[in-house]
Amino acid sequence: MTDTAAPQKKSRLLVAQIKGRIELSRQYQGSYYTRLTTPARDEFSKPSQFEIRSQQPLGDQGSVFQGFIELSGFLRDRKFTDQKTGEIKEYTDKNVFFDLVVN
Numbered sequence: 001m002t003d004t005a006a007p008q009k010k011s012r013l014l015v016a017q018i019k020g021r022i023e024l025s026r027q028y029q030g031s032y033y034t035r036l037t038t039p040a041r042d043e044f045s046k047p048s049q050f051e052i053r054s055q056q057p058l059g060d061q062g063s064v065f066q067g068f069i070e071l072s073g074f075l076r077d078r079k080f081t082d083q084k085t086g087e088i089k090e091y092t093d094k095n096v097f098f099d100l101v102v103n
Helices: none
Strands: 015-028 031-037 049-054 064-081 088-100
Touching: 015 049
Parallel strands: 049 088
Antiparallel strands: 015 031, 015 064, 031 049, 064 088
């Protein structure tokens, strides 16, 4: 017996919905990078900022964008020499990317 069901779209993990004001947009190597500022949680908090990578512009500066993004990233260990003690120490760079989800 053969399965005749249509193939399923690749399931996406780490997808989130985002809404924010477009602060600026730049283009680099064929992709658009758009900075969004999201509303603060309350009057005493700072708003968050994110940069979303997409193949098309997300809108004009000052306009509100709402859509879905897919998160990805990696960790990279780095070593440095402490200037005061001469000791070699290590820290981890956290690189996180937000890509626009296009249906």
